[in-house]
Amino acid sequence: MSFDLQPTLKGEKLSLRPVRAEDWEGLFAVASDPLVWEQHPDSDRYTEPVFRKFFRDAMESGGALIARDAVTGEVIGSSRFYGYDSKKREIEIGWTFLARAYWGGAYNREMKQLMLDHAFKYVDTVVFLIGPNNIRSQRAVEKIGATRVANRIGANGRESYAFTISLDAWQQRGAKAK
Secondary structure: OOOOOOOOEEOOOEEEEEOOHHHHHHHHHHHOOHHHHOOOOOOOOOOHHHHHHHHHHHHHHOOEEEEEEOOOOOEEEEEEEEEEEOOOOEEEEEEEEEOHHHOOOHHHHHHHHHHHHHHOOOOOEEEEEEOOOOHHHHHHHHHOOOEEEEEEEOOOOOEEEEEEEEHHHHHHHHHHHO
16 A cells, blocks of 8 residues: 555644645745744745745645645645655654644644544654754654654755654554543
């Protein structure tokens, strides 16, 4: 069974679907807030030329998803699956951003839950690569059970902190929540 990198996923708070070219305007409206990128290594991603490259890369990745508020339908952000390794049974989740009105945990947590539940149909490990200064994202993945395991050089050539969560840890976490 091959990994479906662009599923449509629905939760109570948000829905995810593959990014399309016509999503540019809605995603740029969210991404144009400088505070969204404040702790990110590409802190100028709020500018149109830098975000245009990000958007193009997202489209070319074949794993980008747009996030919409499940109630209003409003575009609230994006995330992506990347680097599927069938031999290691591993995938990366990253490039996630949300509009500030959706910060605070519940929306990011549901996005990650939907993506992790999907990923663990195909892999045993999910990796999150996060910039060393992006404390907000580091704490967010720790809240869902990911553990910092190493430093890695990401696809962008920069050093990142690698956090992972295993299928076993995810299942144990789910059992505790019930």
